[in-house]
Amino acid sequence: MVGIALVAPAILVILIALVLPFIDAIRASTLNRVTGEFVGLEHYLWLFTDGPFWGSLRRSLLWTVGNLVLQGAAGIGVALLLQWHFRGRDAIRTVILLPFVVPSAVTAITWRWLLNTTYGPLNSWLVDFGVIAGSFNPLNDPLTALGGVVLINTWRWTPLVALVVFAVLQTIPREEYEAARMEGAGYLREFWHVTYPHLSNSLAVLGLLGFLLTFNIFDLVWLLTAGGPVDATNTLAVLIYDVAFAMRNIGRGTAISVVLFVLLFAFVIGYFQQEEFKEGGQFE
Amino acid sequence: MNWRRRRQLGQLLRFSLLGVVLIVFIFPFYWMLRTSILPTQMIYESTALIPQGFTLEHYGRVIDQGFLTPVRNSLITAVGTTILTTVVSLFAAFSILRYRYPGRRRAAQLVLLTYMFPHVALIIPMYMLAASLGLLESPITLIVVHTMLALPFCVWILQSFLMDIPRELEEAALVEGASEVGAFLRITVPQAKPGIIAAGTFAYIMSWGEYMFAYVLLTDSDAFTVPVALESLLSGYVIEWGILAAASVLATLPVLALFWLMAKYLGEGIAKGTGVV
Amino acid sequence: MAKITLENLRKEYGSLTAVDGIDLTIADGSYTMILGPSGCGKSTTLRMLAGLEQPTDGDVYIDDARVTDVPPGDRNLSMVFQSLALWDHKTVRENIGFGLKMEGVAEAERNAAIDEIASLLQISEKLEQSPAALSGGQQQRVALGRSLVREPDVILLDEPLSSLDAKLQLEMRATLSKIHKEIGTTFVHVTHDQEDAMSIADEIILMNDGEVVQHGAPMELFDAPTEEFVADFIGTPGMNLLDGTVSDGAVDLGGVALTPAAETIAEHPGSAVRVGVRPNRIYPADAAPDTANTLAAEVTLVETFGDSRWYYLDVGIGEELVMKSADTAVFGTLAEGDAVSVCIGSEDIHLFDATSGRALSAA
Numbered sequence: 001m002v003g004i005a006l007v008a009p010a011i012l013v014i015l016i017a018l019v020l021p022f023i024d025a026i027r028a029s030t031l032n033r034v035t036g037e038f039v040g041l042e043h044y045l046w047l048f049t050d051g052p053f054w055g056s057l058r059r060s061l062l063w064t065v066g067n068l069v070l071q072g073a074a075g076i077g078v079a080l081l082l083q084w085h086f087r088g089r090d091a092i093r094t095v096i097l098l099p100f101v102v103p104s105a106v107t108a109i110t111w112r113w114l115l116n117t118t119y120g121p122l123n124s125w126l127v128d129f130g131v132i133a134g135s136f137n138p139l140n141d142p143l144t145a146l147g148g149v150v151l152i153n154t155w156r157w158t159p160l161v162a163l164v165v166f167a168v169l170q171t172i173p174r175e176e177y178e179a180a181r182m183e184g185a186g187y188l189r190e191f192w193h194v195t196y197p198h199l200s201n202s203l204a205v206l207g208l209l210g211f212l213l214t215f216n217i218f219d220l221v222w223l224l225t226a227g228g229p230v231d232a233t234n235t236l237a238v239l240i241y242d243v244a245f246a247m248r249n250i251g252r253g254t255a256i257s258v259v260l261f262v263l264l265f266a267f268v269i270g271y272f273q274q275e276e277f278k279e280g281g282q283f284e
Numbered sequence: 285m286n287w288r289r290r291r292q293l294g295q296l297l298r299f300s301l302l303g304v305v306l307i308v309f310i311f312p313f314y315w316m317l318r319t320s321i322l323p324t325q326m327i328y329e330s331t332a333l334i335p336q337g338f339t340l341e342h343y344g345r346v347i348d349q350g351f352l353t354p355v356r357n358s359l360i361t362a363v364g365t366t367i368l369t370t371v372v373s374l375f376a377a378f379s380i381l382r383y384r385y386p387g388r389r390r391a392a393q394l395v396l397l398t399y400m401f402p403h404v405a406l407i408i409p410m411y412m413l414a415a416s417l418g419l420l421e422s423p424i425t426l427i428v429v430h431t432m433l434a435l436p437f438c439v440w441i442l443q444s445f446l447m448d449i450p451r452e453l454e455e456a457a458l459v460e461g462a463s464e465v466g467a468f469l470r471i472t473v474p475q476a477k478p479g480i481i482a483a484g485t486f487a488y489i490m491s492w493g494e495y496m497f498a499y500v501l502l503t504d505s506d507a508f509t510v511p512v513a514l515e516s517l518l519s520g521y522v523i524e525w526g527i528l529a530a531a532s533v534l535a536t537l538p539v540l541a542l543f544w545l546m547a548k549y550l551g552e553g554i555a556k557g558t559g560v561v
Numbered sequence: 562m563a564k565i566t567l568e569n570l571r572k573e574y575g576s577l578t579a580v581d582g583i584d585l586t587i588a589d590g591s592y593t594m595i596l597g598p599s600g601c602g603k604s605t606t607l608r609m610l611a612g613l614e615q616p617t618d619g620d621v622y623i624d625d626a627r628v629t630d631v632p633p634g635d636r637n638l639s640m641v642f643q644s645l646a647l648w649d650h651k652t653v654r655e656n657i658g659f660g661l662k663m664e665g666v667a668e669a670e671r672n673a674a675i676d677e678i679a680s681l682l683q684i685s686e687k688l689e690q691s692p693a694a695l696s697g698g699q700q701q702r703v704a705l706g707r708s709l710v711r712e713p714d715v716i717l718l719d720e721p722l723s724s725l726d727a728k729l730q731l732e733m734r735a736t737l738s739k740i741h742k743e744i745g746t747t748f749v750h751v752t753h754d755q756e757d758a759m760s761i762a763d764e765i766i767l768m769n770d771g772e773v774v775q776h777g778a779p780m781e782l783f784d785a786p787t788e789e790f791v792a793d794f795i796g797t798p799g800m801n802l803l804d805g806t807v808s809d810g811a812v813d814l815g816g817v818a819l820t821p822a823a824e825t826i827a828e829h830p831g832s833a834v835r836v837g838v839r840p841n842r843i844y845p846a847d848a849a850p851d852t853a854n855t856l857a858a859e860v861t862l863v864e865t866f867g868d869s870r871w872y873y874l875d876v877g878i879g880e881e882l883v884m885k886s887a888d889t890a891v892f893g894t895l896a897e898g899d900a901v902s903v904c905i906g907s908e909d910i911h912l913f914d915a916t917s918g919r920a921l922s923a924a
Contacts, residue, residue, distance in 0.1 A: 001383065003382070003388070004385050005379075006375040006378060006379035006383070007376045007388075009371075009372045010372045010376035010391075010435055013372060013432050013435060014432055016432075017428050018401065018406065018432055020409075021410045022401075022405065022406060024409035024412070025406065025408070025409045028409065078305055081298055081305065092306065094544055094547035094548070095309075095310065097546060098313060101489050101540070101542075101543055102493070103492055103493030103511050103536070103539065104511070105493070105510070105511035105512075105514040105515055106532045109514060109528055109532050110312045110316050111312065112518075113316070113319065113528070114312055114315060118328075119331075119525070120331075124331040155308070155309070160550075160554075163550065163551030167551045167554070168555045187294070212400040213399070215402075216401070216403060218403075218404045218496050219495040219496050219511075223495065223518075236402070237404045240404045241407070244407075245407070245500070253405075253408070257402055257404070258405070260405065261402055450646065452642045453648060455633075455642070456642055456648075457659065458634055459613070459633045459634065459640045459660075460659045460660035460707070461635070461660055461664055462659075471648060474648075474650040
């Protein structure tokens with residue numbers, strides 16, 4: 001039928017670019033990297049007992065949750081600032097997207113330059129104004145590195161979150177605000193009783209998608225810190241790359257990937273069972 | 285009037301905060317721009333806001349070093365990805381919404397599955413697959429991979445835009461004698477234009493900035509895309525920030541071209557997808 | 562111009578039967594309206610006629626040719642949708658001319674036909690605009706124009722007047738009527754509004770629960786309803802319907818008796834019945850003194866509609882009767898609280914079986 005023909009190309013692309021390689025990866029996770037002989041679950045064992053899995057998992061969770069919370073708060077905040085019309089709002093709405101549209105490589109370069117202890121403006125100004133004692137690059141300090149990349153990633157994605165929230169805000173009937181105002185509600189009450197209820201549905205969906213997407217982010221972290229210093233930013237995604245590529249241990253790397261996939265898959269299933277999902281049309 | 289003063293203060297606060305937000309988002313790029321036109325000496329000496337000097341030598345050197353090649357490569361890949369993704373996701377979204385056939389749900393779920401995937405897990409198998417097919421340096425491999433990466437998002441967006449198009453518009457065309465294909469091309473597609481633009485710009489921007497697969501799949505420096513080329517500039521022993529800045533600016537320009545389109549359509553597209561708009 | 566035959570047409574959605582095997586013939590050149598409450602199957606029937614839904618069983622014939630398997634575009638009919646389904650990314654001209662374009666008609670000819678229709682419908686100045694820029698009434702006429710320009714055999718309309726305001730609705734009814742008289746094509750119009758049907762239709766097909774209840778001229782349904790459902794649905798306001806029992810050649814309404822025409826109750830002694838009287842068939846006693854049924858009533862409420870009035874009467878049986886009149890000379894001074902004697906002609910009393918709803922009449 002026509003329907004099947006139309007959906008076929010998409011399925012084909014996914015099969016070729018995702019399913020096939022993944023099956024291959026699963027196969028590779030059971031082999032010894034050097035000899036190619038079958039070693040069963042040896043890599044998995046290493047992963048859970050000897051390996052850096054747990055540390056990376058912890059970092060991935062911190063990374064994801066941190067990002068979601070910050071992006072959510074900042075995104076909603078910016079959207080609220082844009083909510084009521086003013087001259088030039090459309091222009092500003094366009095311009096703030098800048099951090100998001102720019103390639104992550106450029107973002108990494110830009111921030112590394114900004115935070116540069118010797119030549120970067122941030123350090124030099126902060127020191128000049130006496131805010132900090134000496135030059136400091138958060139990306140170079142194991143204690144602050146994870147926080148640093150989280151902040152930079154938040155900076156990158158907040159505009160998109162803001163834009164989406166903004167679109168949702170536009171659908172809230174003005175009359176609801178007017179009714180609240182007649183009943184004497186101030187700004188905060190307006191937010192709690194009118195704005196938030198309308199937002200919460202979208203936020204749930206965005207939260208889920210954001211979780212999955214953020215969890216798997218590799219490029220920005222790698223380009224900023226390469227997993228360092230001293231593993232401080234070695235999230236699972238970075239770990240996989242590190243082990244599989246840099247250390248050339250394909251078996252172990254793919255084993256981590258399989259575990260990661262299973263984890264996320266379980267998470268999504270759990271999420272759907274728990275969440276009474278509105279008919280968003282995706283599974284129709 | 286207390287009430288009026290409060291409004292004014294509120295407005296003042298609002299615009300101040302907006303100002304701060306704007307600075308936070310734009311300043312880094314301004315700084316890169318400034319660095320790119322500053323003579324090398326001054327880059328390392330001055331942290332003045334307004335550039336005290338002007339030179340285009342960094343741009344010159346970047347181009348001399350062949351930076352336009354990755355730009356061209358990225359352009360080919362991005363355009364290819366955009367076209368492929370837009371067409372494939374439009375067909376898929378339309379199919380899922382308007383037709384019934386066994387396995388339809390599974391297909392929709394498979395598309396969503398792509399989204400939750402740790403793509404980093406695929407780079408090596410993908411490398412080996414491409415190598416075995418001799419497609420390692422061809423843009424085709426990257427286009428297919430990028431399409432896979434963009435599909436779930438684009439299908440999702442298009443689904444929600446298509447849902448808003450009343451079936452009656454297509455039915456009216458059928459009654460007037462159009463074929464199914466005709467109704468799709470003449471009615472559905474024009475009506476879905478905002479969604480198509482949203483999906484297209486997303487695919488373009490995602491493809492332009494994609495680093496991970498590009499890094500692994502393109503080993504010949506002539507085939508490098510922009511992010512890979514940038515990274516290679518970064519990892520030298522001595523980092524020449526002037527050149528890096530110029531390269532960054534050049535890398536961003538092609539994306540800025542679609543910037544306005546994206547802002548207009550993408551936010552709404554995603555909001556629709558969350559089932560609200 | 563074509564006649565339409567539906568044979569044993571049935572549509573099921575899973576366990577839900579929307580249309581329950583109906584047989585119908587729609588006369589060539591008639592303005593036929595399919596009327597009924599929400600969910601009665603009228604729209605489904607129309608869509609099966611159009612070819613937009615495939616029947617679960619049964620056949621559709623246009624002029625004796627079986628079209629059940631023919632796609633909608635090849636049945637030579639046109640349709641006006643409830644939402645109008647105008648394409649706002651095309652101009653009005655392109656909207657109207659779309660069907661002609663699909664037929665392959667040359668541009669010059671197309672434009673001539675479009676111009677003619679547009680001037681007939683008075684939308685000529687709007688031809689190059691998008692439908693989105695037009696008023697509701699103008700959009701209606703564009704949709705109508707699109708359906709007329711191809712000169713199809715049958716024109717289908719799916720509740721086209723539902724979303725209009727009252728004034729526009731009246732205008733459009735007149736327009737539709739006029740056009741039908743001029744071009745004589747078969748019109749099949751679905752509506753839930755019985756006023757639409759009573760004012761425009763040559764024939765009404767009243768449906769309920771997937772079945773055809775009565776099929777006939779409007780006044781037939783009005784004056785000779787075959788079922789209580791028809792009596793209640795048709796008319797503004799609907800027929801007064803009360804419970805009663807047949808005894809001694811009259812009908813006992815619980816303290817008050819009415820004597821219908823003798824043939825009507827001849828064969829149903831002792832039956833529980835539903836008694837129906839049209840509101841416009843109740844008169845004050847001094848206006849028509851020579852009828853067999855006179856009741857003492859008190860006016861509890863008067864509703865005024867400009868030139869006609871509805872009087873709610875308490876006749877001592879619990880339920881109220883509604884009397885309707887446009888004749889203020891006769892009723893002019895009647896006000897709430899007044900006592901009045903009213904009479905009902907025996908031939909104006911309808912009886913329906915209390916269980917089945919079917920009309921009781923002379924054998």
